[in-house]
Amino acid sequence: MSSPARDSEPHRRTRRDHASETAEDYVEAVAELIAARSACRVTDLAKRFGVSHVTVNRIVARLQGEGLLATAPYQPISLTAKGKRLAAKCKQRHEIVYRFLLSIGIDEATAAIDAEGIEHHVSPKTLRRFEELTD
Amino acid sequence: MSSPARDSEPHRRTRRDHASETAEDYVEAVAELIAARSACRVTDLAKRFGVSHVTVNRIVARLQGEGLLATAPYQPISLTAKGKRLAAKCKQRHEIVYRFLLSIGIDEATAAIDAEGIEHHVSPKTLRRFEELTD
DNA sequence: GCCGAAATGTAGCGATTGCTACATCTGTGC
């Protein structure tokens, strides 16, 4: 568009999201871990994300403060209603991106990696288009 | 695939990239600004990314330390050979993603925003596929 | 040449996400 700044909007929006990306990843992981093994522990998340349990601890505390997760000292982690809603939305979006990548011929391993990175940056419009094109 | 950790690889890779994403965005912006107005100043970058000049300052200093940018106090910012190479690669990748989004029917404004967010997370394999499918 | 506005630099703060090292709790096996 304009040559001077070209477009500060896209960048600003992209960066803004970094905080919520973590929330989305964690909420989705908690949902999956609970579904898979009926309980989600700090260690599970640490393994899942490949970070130390300390990092998980702090992030879980933050997300609890944001009303997405619920937990108590030495207790498993669960999702609040708000967290469940977010997790469902993220799971759906993740699936759409993943299936779209498969549909255009990307192998499963690559699609899995790319979907993780891409999912947070796909607008509703593009997501809908992905869905339509997956058929 | 394994149920316990499912896949810590994708996540780790996604997060690892956050540092280099900034480098890529800045290098690309510097290249464009130099092309557009023959010089890139701190203020230009601040406007472009919608952040304060202080933030730009620190990031430029870091990228200079990484051998991507060159500058001197109160002087314009230029790209090193390494920086130019990275900028070219990023520009190309950005264009591919952007054109792909357009080709599947996304409007320009949305495609611009999504491309900014997505470009850093697209593997070479997927990128090549995007390119093939854009025709 | 001087002056003021704009650009740039510096100091110092906060949030987020990493880590290691160490402390504490839990639960299992004996």
Add this chain to the structure above:
DNA sequence: GCACAGATGTAGCAATCGCTACATTTCGGC
């Protein structure tokens, strides 16, 4: 019931990216 391994919590460090406030430099207009 106890001890020990593993899980969890806490303290304190670093890097990155934001900011405001203030200091300094540069540059154009007079």
